[in-house]
Amino acid sequence: MKPYVQMDKKELKAELASLMQEYKKFQAKELSLDMSRGKPCIEQLDLSMGMMDVLSSSVDLTCEDGTDCRNYGVLSGIHEAKVLIGDMMENHPDNIIIYGNSSLNVMYDTLSRAFTHGIMGNTPWCKLDEVKFLCPSPGYDRHFAMTEYFGIKMIPVPMTSEGPDMDMVEKLVAEDETIKGIWCVPKYSNPQGYSYSDETVRRFARLKPKASDFRIFWDNAYGVHHLYDDKQDYLIEILAECKRAGNPDLVYKFASTSKITFPGSGIAALATSPNNLEDIQKQLKYATIGHDKVNQLRHVRFFGDIHNLTEHMRKHANILRPKFEAVEEIFEKNLGGLEIGEWTKPRGGYFISFESMEGCAKEIVSRAKKAGVTMTTAGATWPYGKDPKDTNIRVAPTYPSLDDLKLAAELFTLCVRIVSLEKLI
Amino acid sequence: MKPYVQMDKKELKAELASLMQEYKKFQAKELSLDMSRGKPCIEQLDLSMGMMDVLSSSVDLTCEDGTDCRNYGVLSGIHEAKVLIGDMMENHPDNIIIYGNSSLNVMYDTLSRAFTHGIMGNTPWCKLDEVKFLCPSPGYDRHFAMTEYFGIKMIPVPMTSEGPDMDMVEKLVAEDETIKGIWCVPKYSNPQGYSYSDETVRRFARLKPKASDFRIFWDNAYGVHHLYDDKQDYLIEILAECKRAGNPDLVYKFASTSKITFPGSGIAALATSPNNLEDIQKQLKYATIGHDKVNQLRHVRFFGDIHNLTEHMRKHANILRPKFEAVEEIFEKNLGGLEIGEWTKPRGGYFISFESMEGCAKEIVSRAKKAGVTMTTAGATWPYGKDPKDTNIRVAPTYPSLDDLKLAAELFTLCVRIVSLEKLI
Numbered sequence: 037m038k039p040y041v042q043m044d045k046k047e048l049k050a051e052l053a054s055l056m057q058e059y060k061k062f063q064a065k066e067l068s069l070d071m072s073r074g075k076p077c078i079e080q081l082d083l084s085m086g087m088m089d090v091l092s093s094s095v096d097l098t099c100e101d102g103t104d105c106r107n108y109g110v111l112s113g114i115h116e117a118k119v120l121i122g123d124m125m126e127n128h129p130d131n132i133i134i135y136g137n138s139s140l141n142v143m144y145d146t147l148s149r150a151f152t153h154g155i156m157g158n159t160p161w162c163k164l165d166e167v168k169f170l171c172p173s174p175g176y177d178r179h180f181a182m183t184e185y186f187g188i189k190m191i192p193v194p195m196t197s198e199g200p201d202m203d204m205v206e207k208l209v210a211e212d213e214t215i216k217g218i219w220c221v222p223k224y225s226n227p228q229g230y231s232y233s234d235e236t237v238r239r240f241a242r243l244k245p246k247a248s249d250f251r252i253f254w255d256n257a258y259g260v261h262h263l264y265d266d267k268q269d270y271l272i273e274i275l276a277e278c279k280r281a282g283n284p285d286l287v288y289k290f291a292s293t294s295k296i297t298f299p300g301s302g303i304a305a306l307a308t309s310p311n312n313l314e315d316i317q318k319q320l321k322y323a324t325i326g327h328d329k330v331n332q333l334r335h336v337r338f339f340g341d342i343h344n345l346t347e348h349m350r351k352h353a354n355i356l357r358p359k360f361e362a363v364e365e366i367f368e369k370n371l372g373g374l375e376i377g378e379w380t381k382p383r384g385g386y387f388i389s390f391e392s393m394e395g396c397a398k399e400i401v402s403r404a405k406k407a408g409v410t411m412t413t414a415g416a417t418w419p420y421g422k423d424p425k426d427t428n429i430r431v432a433p434t435y436p437s438l439d440d441l442k443l444a445a446e447l448f449t450l451c452v453r454i455v456s457l458e459k460l461i
Numbered sequence: 462m463k464p465y466v467q468m469d470k471k472e473l474k475a476e477l478a479s480l481m482q483e484y485k486k487f488q489a490k491e492l493s494l495d496m497s498r499g500k501p502c503i504e505q506l507d508l509s510m511g512m513m514d515v516l517s518s519s520v521d522l523t524c525e526d527g528t529d530c531r532n533y534g535v536l537s538g539i540h541e542a543k544v545l546i547g548d549m550m551e552n553h554p555d556n557i558i559i560y561g562n563s564s565l566n567v568m569y570d571t572l573s574r575a576f577t578h579g580i581m582g583n584t585p586w587c588k589l590d591e592v593k594f595l596c597p598s599p600g601y602d603r604h605f606a607m608t609e610y611f612g613i614k615m616i617p618v619p620m621t622s623e624g625p626d627m628d629m630v631e632k633l634v635a636e637d638e639t640i641k642g643i644w645c646v647p648k649y650s651n652p653q654g655y656s657y658s659d660e661t662v663r664r665f666a667r668l669k670p671k672a673s674d675f676r677i678f679w680d681n682a683y684g685v686h687h688l689y690d691d692k693q694d695y696l697i698e699i700l701a702e703c704k705r706a707g708n709p710d711l712v713y714k715f716a717s718t719s720k721i722t723f724p725g726s727g728i729a730a731l732a733t734s735p736n737n738l739e740d741i742q743k744q745l746k747y748a749t750i751g752h753d754k755v756n757q758l759r760h761v762r763f764f765g766d767i768h769n770l771t772e773h774m775r776k777h778a779n780i781l782r783p784k785f786e787a788v789e790e791i792f793e794k795n796l797g798g799l800e801i802g803e804w805t806k807p808r809g810g811y812f813i814s815f816e817s818m819e820g821c822a823k824e825i826v827s828r829a830k831k832a833g834v835t836m837t838t839a840g841a842t843w844p845y846g847k848d849p850k851d852t853n854i855r856v857a858p859t860y861p862s863l864d865d866l867k868l869a870a871e872l873f874t875l876c877v878r879i880v881s882l883e884k885l886i
Binding site: 073075076078081084085086088089091092093095097104105106107108109136137138140141144145148149151152153160162163178181182185186294298299300301319322323324325326327328329330331 | 498500501503506509510511513514516517518520522529530531532533534561562563565566569570573574576577578585587588603606607610611719723724725726744747748749750751752753754755756
């Protein structure tokens with residue numbers, strides 16, 4: 037089929053009429069499908085059921101160093117968990133704090149402490165007239181929601197397939213002391229699935245922020261979440277690169293096993309420099325006596341080592357890859373050549389990002405909803421929920437079954453075509 | 462033996478010389494005993510090992526309402542956990558949020574949110590020139606440490622066997638708008654093991670604080686932690702009493718299973734009014750997607766209902782009661798009639814509180830340490846670590862074995878006698 041822009045009014049109208057018939061057929065099916073959130077599917081959760089067997093009443097819950105995991109203590113996490121998660125994050129165990137079940141909560145906690153007590157002796161952010169964060173966009177809606185909640189002014193920075201626009205990042209952080217942080221999902225980014233290029237990571241490590249309490253919030257949520265064995269993205273390890281660049285304290289790096297074992301019952305971690313660790317731990321001790329060591333031990337006993345975790349991620353990939361490919365295939369089949377949208381083809385992570393014609397995203401999501409398919413709210417991938425061109429839609433293919441997903445993708449592309457036609461007419 | 466105060470100098474010196482011989486014998490034993498922290502002992506931890514068996518790969522991890530506990534979601538906790546913990550806390554499940562593994566962390570979180578965002582639309586505390594808390598003393602050192610960490614000015618309020626001095630509490634909160642909270646451990650208090658009288662609870666529920674964002678931080682840490690079957694303290698349920706008094710939003714009530722199952726791997730909870738709950742939950746959603754539901758389910762499946770939990774606490778009591786009684790017996794045997802100290806005889810909780818002669822507590826703890834017995838730092842039970850009369854020592858009898866404990870108690874009483882003699886001479 038030729039691009040819609042090359043069609044005349046009559047052709048466009050005929051096409052729209054025909055598609056509306058299809059749309060009505062979809063509506064008649066009374067679907068209830070969800071492509072809105074990055075949730076693992078049941079088959080993925082089943083991969084970790086063995087974790088429920090590794091501890092029992094006949095198993096010793098003692099760490100290698102003799103710590104009884106059942107009792108109080110060990111603020112920064114048990115050593116063997118730091119080794120496992122360190123291997124996963126590509127960081128030394130000594131640079132890691134193991135937290136509770138949610139890396140989002142670790143980020144919140146980090147922000148919150150910066151507000152109440154300041155970073156490394158700097159003025160608490162709550163005492164400042166203005167605090168700003170750079171927000172590579174589109175990005176993760178929960179990052180933005182949390183940032184807005186704290187009253188931080190968000191400045192969108194354009195994303196490219198290489199990462200954020202580094203010219204803009206470098207310029208802004210160097211000249212504005214009220215810019216205190218930047219949100220990064222550096223690998224298989226949310227929602228585009230882009231991984232930062234070597235050049236981008238190198239430039240991040242060499243930032244010269246005006247604010248001494250500026251930190252890069254490096255949310256490596258999808259560090260080991262590949263879709264392919266043979267086509268994987270590699271990321272320069274940011275802590276090591278910062279150290280090499282003479283900027284050791286620039287980064288807070290976050291990760292968790294939420295999408296490795298069980299979301300909500302995994303373990304989260306922060307990796308950062310010795311100075312930052314000291315600053316955090318001397319404060320963290322007021323907030324808790326320690327996190328759930330039994331669950332840390334459970335993860336260690338289940339995986340044993342990073343090799344088994346890698347094999348485990350291969351099983352996740354085998355479940356997810358067909359889903360991503362099915363969506364991409366349907367997008368190509370139904371939208372290819374029409375020039376009314378573009379989509380990413382990530383090698384990992386949890387999302388496909390769709391860019392519609394300008395001013396169409398909201399209407400596409402609304403139309404899909406009316407036929408029973410829930411997408412992430414249009415705009416959610418931008419600070420304040422405001423996508424300036426109304427083009428970005430996050431597609432989350434992981435949770436639905438393959439059949440449901442195909443149906444949802446068919447409907448979605450149909451909605452894209454209808455809304456684009458309406459726009460052109 | 463007659464009271465030391467009735468001895469003349471010569472008698473005192475002879476007594477001291479004799480006791481110093483005993484002390485040297487203790488030192489020669491090179492002991493390393495710890496009566497400093499309220500940690501459950503190994504036998505207590507063993508009581509909950511069955512909790513490691515209730516979930517396995519062949520067990521369905523689905524809630525009664527169909528929620529898959531393995532996946533994301535359910536911010537306020539699974540319903541069956543609310544029922545169990547509600548029965549434990551004597552609160553309706555709808556008034557409860559189930560959190561992660563630490564009630565201390567829930568308290569921190571609550572304070573922190575009051576600082577960054579304020580309570581129910583009131584000015585965030587970080588924007589105020591001064592914030593004060595009332596601190597019934599002696600009290601829990603971690604409450605005070607956290608309060609100091611936030612820069613809150615602490616005002617000690619005398620504790621009696623009926624609870625805090627309510628005349629003082631009523632007067633202060635009514636006249637000072639900068640007083641925003643009070644720390645209470647209302648049942649088997651830390652460190653004295655006192656339980657608030659009906660009158661005290663009734664007066665708490667009827668407080669008329671000047672500050673609309675004043676809250677009672679009601680840390681019911683030992684609500685079900687009895688030592689006796691036949692001699693138990695009962696506490697008027699504070700939320701119900703506040704509601705009756707027309708003060709429904711006055712209280713945040715905290716509890717956890719840390720000293721019921723595993724410290725660090727239990728579940729914590731907050732019970733409060735619908736208004737407070739709404740205020741908290743609309744903010745909590747920025748901080749996390751949800752807490753560890755699998756662990757919530759594990760607790761529910763292990764206990765089944767409150768009756769089994771009650772039976773479980775009876776087993777804890779059977780382990781702890783002999784320890785408390787051994788300490789009390791040795792205290793009586795070695796200190797009875799000497800008029801150099803007093804101690805509490807709690808019916809539950811984790812501590813015995815010792816009151817020495819004025820100006821002796823620090824020296825007693827120091828002397829015990831030099832002979833290998835670690836006590837809680839003298840002063841720790843008071844705000845800023847400053848016990849004005851230097852008299853209070855917290856005794857934690859739960860962790861050591863009965864034999865170690867007896868040895869430690871013998872040494873402790875010896876130190877009390879020596880330091881008192883030195884003071885009198």
